[in-house]
Structures are given as structure tokens and as C-alpha cells.
Amino acid sequence: MFFVLSKTIAFLLLPSNFLILLGVAGVALLATRWRRAGLRLAVASLVLMVAAAFLPIGNLFLHALEIRFPRWDPSRGAPDGIVVLGGAISPALSFAHGEPVMGRDAGRLIALAKLARAYPNARIVYSGGDASLFANGQADAKFLGAVLDSVGVPRSRVMLESRSRNTAENAVFSKELVKPKPGERWLLVTAAWHMPRAVGCFRRAGFAVEAYPVNWLTGVEPSFWPGNDFGGGLARLDLAVHEWMGVVAYWITGRTSTLLPSP
Secondary structure, eight states, X not given: OHHHHHHHHHHHHSHHHHHXXXXXXXXXXXXSTTHHHHHHHHHHHHHHHHHHHHSTHHHHHHHHHHTTSOOOOGGGOOOSEEEEESOSBOHHHHHHHTSOOBOTTTHHHHHHHHHHHHOTTSEEEEEOOOOSTTSOSOOGGGGHHHHHHHHTOOGGGEXXXXXXXXXXXXXXXXXXXXXXXXXXXXXXXXXXXXXXXXXHHHHHTTOOXXXXXXXXXXXXXXXXXXXXXXXXHHHHHHHHHHHHHHHHHHHHTTOSSSSSOOO
């Protein structure tokens, strides 16, 4: 039930989707006796969408997540293992085109290749299953082999965890797969904005990890300047709201150790 709700309610509550629905409702009311209310809804939808797109709201919310965990310090010594969370590969597009198609989070795969070369004795797990609502898609872990071939990492180096549908399951199923021993040091590779929720899930699962954030979307310091990219601004706000909803929902339902984990 949690998985279904996370895919449906969260979709409707994304700012862009909510504001579009608000505008559509306003336009529909223009043909009824509530024309004045409809006009107000339509205008409010337009004004709020413009504000959401150009004001740095999304960047500020993302920055608050991204600064929780600093870059990993290699001077601490070689890790025993590395867990890379899925999301870098688009299963639908990869299946359609017959080769891996990477998206916004390709930095996770770049980090995988970099760490595999730097630490040849470390165990590596790629955790990414079918996250589609009706489980009618593909696990992105199934398309990793071709990526490994292209970057010169032997397929035998990487264990695939393809059952997980969300971050909480990433943690549980990865732990079942590798069975980490006390005292081992494992790195967790995921997007910087996703790291607090991910670390919280792994801690809740009893899997101690060190954060290796990648794919930052904001700078070292927060920016309060308005943007000039309408579509990009809305996309960043949608991402920020989605992740913060995930952080709160996972904490309320006991899927993370704390609301906002830190090192």
C-alpha cells in the first residue's frame, strides 16, 4: 500500500501537476455559474506557476538536502564494499533502443567505474529494480552489463540487486545480498539530494554506510537569485518537493532512522 500511495499521491502533489490541475479546474468553471471563481483559480494557477518556475525555491530546498553530507574523504582508507543505488539508467528507453540510456543521475555510474578502479578489492553492488507502479517495466540493474563493458569494468566485479522498488528496499535487499560483517566499511553512492533519505534507510536496516554523494544540482553556497529557465525551475521544484515528501513519509512510517540523518 505504501508503494502504491507513494506513486499516486506524490504524483498529484508535485507543484507542476497540482497547479496544472488547478488551472484546468478554473477553466472548466468558466462555463458554469461559478465563472468568477473559475477565473480566480485560472489566474492563481498561472501566477503561482510563474513564481514557482522563476523563484529559487526548488534550489533552496535541494541545497538543504545536498549539504547534509560532504564529499567522501579517500584519506580514510580503502572501503570493503560499495553500494550504488539505481536510477541512473532509464529501463523503458533502454529496452526500446536496445542499449542503456542514462539520464540525470549518470554520475552514479561514473562513480562506480571510478571506485572500481581505485579499489580493486572492494565488493560492489548495484541496487535497482522495477520501480514502475504496476511492476510491468524492467529493472534498471538488468541493463548495467553493457555499461560496465563500455567503461572497462568486468561484469563479475558487480553484484546485481534487481528486486528493490524504492530506497527502503534498496537497503534491505542490499544487506541481504552482501551480508556485511561488523567492522566493514561500505560506501553508499547516490545523488547528493537523495543521500539523507538513503542513509536513513540503510541505518534503519542495520547496514552501516559512509556517504559518497554525486550529482549535485546546487552550488556550495545557496543561491537566492531568480532563475531564467521556466521548465528547469519547475523541474527542480518538483524534484525538491518529491524528495522532501519522501523524507517526511519515510520518517513517519519508520523507514528511516531519523528525519534528516547526518554524518
